[in-house]
Amino acid sequence: MAHPLEIRVVSKRFDDPSAATLKGYLASDGYKALEKALKMKPEAIIEEVKTSALRGRGGAGFPTGLKWSFIPRQSPKPKYVVCNADESEPGTCKDRLIMQFDPFSLLEGMAIAGIAIGAERGFIYVRGEYRYLIDILDRAIAEAYDAGYLGKKLRGTNFHFDLMTHTGAGAYECGEESALLESLEGKRGIPRIKPPFPATSGLYGCPTVINNVETLASVPHIILNGGEWFLKLGLPKAGGVKLTCLSGHVHNPGVYELPLGFPMRRLIEEIGGGVQGGALKAVVPGGSSTPLLNAEEALGVNLDFDSVAKLGSFLGSGGVVVVNDRTCMVKFAKRIIHFYRHESCGWCVPCREGTNWLELTLTRFHLGGGRSEDIDVMFDVAQSILGRTLCALGDAAAMPTISIIQKWRQEFEDHLAGRPCPYEREFAHA
Amino acid sequence: MSVFSPTLDAKLTRLAEAYPQRRSALVPMLLYAQDELGWLTPEAIREIAERLGETELAVRETISYYSMLRTHPVGRYHVQVCTNISCLLRGGEELLQHCRKRLGLEQRDVTPDGVFSIEEVECIGACSWAPALQVNYDFHQNLDPARADQVLAEYRQKA
Numbered sequence: 001m002a003h004p005l006e007i008r009v010v011s012k013r014f015d016d017p018s019a020a021t022l023k024g025y026l027a028s029d030g031y032k033a034l035e036k037a038l039k040m041k042p043e044a045i046i047e048e049v050k051t052s053a054l055r056g057r058g059g060a061g062f063p064t065g066l067k068w069s070f071i072p073r074q075s076p077k078p079k080y081v082v083c084n085a086d087e088s089e090p091g092t093c094k095d096r097l098i099m100q101f102d103p104f105s106l107l108e109g110m111a112i113a114g115i116a117i118g119a120e121r122g123f124i125y126v127r128g129e130y131r132y133l134i135d136i137l138d139r140a141i142a143e144a145y146d147a148g149y150l151g152k153k154l155r156g157t158n159f160h161f162d163l164m165t166h167t168g169a170g171a172y173e174c175g176e177e178s179a180l181l182e183s184l185e186g187k188r189g190i191p192r193i194k195p196p197f198p199a200t201s202g203l204y205g206c207p208t209v210i211n212n213v214e215t216l217a218s219v220p221h222i223i224l225n226g227g228e229w230f231l232k233l234g235l236p237k238a239g240g241v242k243l244t245c246l247s248g249h250v251h252n253p254g255v256y257e258l259p260l261g262f263p264m265r266r267l268i269e270e271i272g273g274g275v276q277g278g279a280l281k282a283v284v285p286g287g288s289s290t291p292l293l294n295a296e297e298a299l300g301v302n303l304d305f306d307s308v309a310k311l312g313s314f315l316g317s318g319g320v321v322v323v324n325d326r327t328c329m330v331k332f333a334k335r336i337i338h339f340y341r342h343e344s345c346g347w348c349v350p351c352r353e354g355t356n357w358l359e360l361t362l363t364r365f366h367l368g369g370g371r372s373e374d375i376d377v378m379f380d381v382a383q384s385i386l387g388r389t390l391c392a393l394g395d396a397a398a399m400p401t402i403s404i405i406q407k408w409r410q411e412f413e414d415h416l417a418g419r420p421c422p423y424e425r426e427f428a429h430a
Numbered sequence: 431m432s433v434f435s436p437t438l439d440a441k442l443t444r445l446a447e448a449y450p451q452r453r454s455a456l457v458p459m460l461l462y463a464q465d466e467l468g469w470l471t472p473e474a475i476r477e478i479a480e481r482l483g484e485t486e487l488a489v490r491e492t493i494s495y496y497s498m499l500r501t502h503p504v505g506r507y508h509v510q511v512c513t514n515i516s517c518l519l520r521g522g523e524e525l526l527q528h529c530r531k532r533l534g535l536e537q538r539d540v541t542p543d544g545v546f547s548i549e550e551v552e553c554i555g556a557c558s559w560a561p562a563l564q565v566n567y568d569f570h571q572n573l574d575p576a577r578a579d580q581v582l583a584e585y586r587q588k589a
Contacts, residue, residue: 078450087555088552088553088555089553090514090515090516090552090553090557091515091516091553091557092553092555092557093555093556093557093558093559095555096555121450127555128461128496128498129498129554129555129564129567130555131567132567132568132569164448166454166457166458167457167458167461167462168457168496169457169460169461169496169497169498169499170496170497170498170499171495171496171497172552172553183457184454185451185453185454186451186453186454186455186456186457186482186492187453187492188491188492188495189495189496204450204451245557245558246558247516247519247520247557247558247560248515248516248519248520248560249519249520253557253558253559253560254558255558284515288514288515288553319516319557321515321516321519321557323519324519327519332515332518335513335514335515335518336515339514339515339552339553342497342552343552345495
C-alpha cells in the first residue's frame with residue numbers, strides 16, 4: 001500500500017497483481033508510450049527525456065537524455081541497449097520490485113530507448129541471485145513478442161527490437177558498466193579503461209547505452225505524459241520521483257517513491273516511523289559506497305543529487321540506511337570494507353591491496369589490538385585508494401571509510417582506551 | 431554423451447546460439463548447468479568449453495571470478511545468510527550464528543548427509559526486509575531466530 005507522502009510513478013502498478021501480465025499492463029496504460037514513440041522522430045524522444053531531467057537511478061546520476069545523445073547514430077555498427085539489473089549496492093532493493101510487479105514497463109522503456117538510439121537489440125543483465133525475476137521477465141518477454149511489442153516490425157512499423165535476459169553469477173563489480181559488458185561477453189568482470197565510453201565502444205566494441213532498471217522503467221511515463229510533467233514532480237535539475245529504499249534502524253523500513261528534494265527528516269520520522277532502538281547516530285544516504293552523514297547533517301538534508309552533494313556525499317542508488325546510537329562505528333566500517341575487499345576484482349593494486357589491508361587493520365582494531373597510529377594510517381590508506389583505480393569500486397571502499405574516521409574519530413580513540421570494543425560491552429544486552 | 435539432461439541440453443544449445451558472439455553464453459550456461467548438477471564438475475566444465483569452442487582454462491578462469499559458480503559440491507539446500515550493513519543492523523550476524531548452530535554447521539559448511547550447507551553472503555537485495563537469507567534461489571525475509579527455525583524445518587521435511 002502506498003504511503004500518503006509517496007508520489008507513485010514507476011511504482012504505480014506495484015499493488016496491481018495483473019500488471020505482470022500483458023493484458024493487465026495494457027489495461028493500465030501499458031504500451032501507450034511505445035505506440036506514441038513509434039510515431040516520433042528518434043531525436044524528439046531524446047529531447048523529451050532531456051526535458052524531463054531524468055538522471056540515472058543506478059548510483060552515478062548521469063543525465064539519461066545526454067547519455068543517449070552520445071550514441072553515434074550514423075555508425076554502421078549495430079547498437080545495443082543494455083539494462084543494468086545487477087542491483088547489488090548494499091542498502092538497495094528497488095529494481096527488484098519493478099521487475100517483479102511491473103516487468104513490462106522495463107521492456108517498454110528498453111524498446112523506446114532502442115528506437116531513440118537506433119538499436120535493434122537489447123539485453124537485461126540480471127544478477128544471478130535474482131533468478132525468480134529472470135523467470136518473470138522471460139514470461140513477459142515471450143508475451144510481448146507474441147503481441148508484436150518486441151521482435152521484427154514493432155506493431156507493424158519498420159522498427160525492430162529483440163530483447164533477452166542474461167544472468168550474472170555473483171559479482172558486485174558487474175554493476176559497473178564496463179565490467180558488466182565484459183561479463184556479458186562471457187569474461188571475468190574486469191572494468192575497462194575509459195575512454196572510450198560505452199556510447200562509442202561498448203558491447204562487442206559497438207555503441208551501447210547502459211541504463212539502470214528504474215531509469216528505463218521511468219521512460220514510458222515520460223514519453224506518455226511529457227518531460228515537463230515528470231520534471232515538475234521533482235526539482236528542476238533532477239526531475240521526477242525516485243524509489244528510496246529505507247532500511248536499518250527504523251520502525252517501518254520499506255521502498256518508497258518520493259519526489260526528489262524530499263526531506264530526509266520526514267523520511268525517517270514520518271514514513272520510517274522514527275529511529276528504532278535508540279537515537280539517530282548516522283545515515284548512509286545512497287548505498288554503502290556513499291560517505292555517511294552524521295545525525296545533524298542527515299536531519300537537515302533533502303533527498304536530491306545536489307543537496308546531498310553539498311555535504312560531500314551522494315544520493316547514489318537510493319539506499320538509505322539508518323544507524324542508531326547503539327551501533328559501533330568501527331565495526332560498521334569493518335563490515336563495509338569487508339564487502340569491498342570481497343568484491344574487489346583485484347585488477348588495480350590500490351583497491352585490491354588497500355581494501356585487504358583496511359579490513360585486516362579494522363578487524364584487529366575492533367578486537368582490541370589497535371595502536372594509536374593506526375587511525376591516521378587507515379585514513380591515509382583510504383585516501384591513497386581514491387582516484388587511483390580504473391573504476392569507482394576503489395572510491396566506493398575509500399569514501400565511507402574516510403567519512404567514518406573523520407566523523408567518529410572519538411569512537412576509534414575509545415577503542416584504544418576501553419579495549420576491546422567498549423560499545424559492544426555497553427550495549428550487549430540492550 | 432552429454433552430462434546434462436535432455437531439457438538442459440536443449441537449453442544450452444539454444445543459449446550458445448542466442449548471442450552475436452558465442453562466448454557471451456558462457457556464464458549463463460555455467461550457472462544453469464550448476465543448477466542441475468549442484469556444482470561444476472570437471473566433466474561439465476569440459477563439455478561447456480567444447481560447446482563454445484573455448485579452452486577449459488578459459489572457462490575455469492571465468493568461473494573463478496564469480497562467487498556463485500563453484501567447483502565443489504554443496505548441500506541440496508544451500509543456506510545463504512546476508513550479513514551486509516542493512517542486515518547487520520537488524521541481527522544478520524546473530525541469524526547466521528543461529529542457523530549454523532541449528533544445522534550443526536559450527537565447524538563445517540556442509541552437513542554429513544549433504545542436505546544442508548551454509549554460506550555467509552554479501553547483500554542479496556533484501557535490505558528493507560532485513561535480516562534475510564536465501565535457500566538456493568528462494569528468499570526468506572524479515573527473519574528472527576524462531577522464523578528461521580520454521581524455514582529450516584520446512585526444508586528439512588522436504589529433504
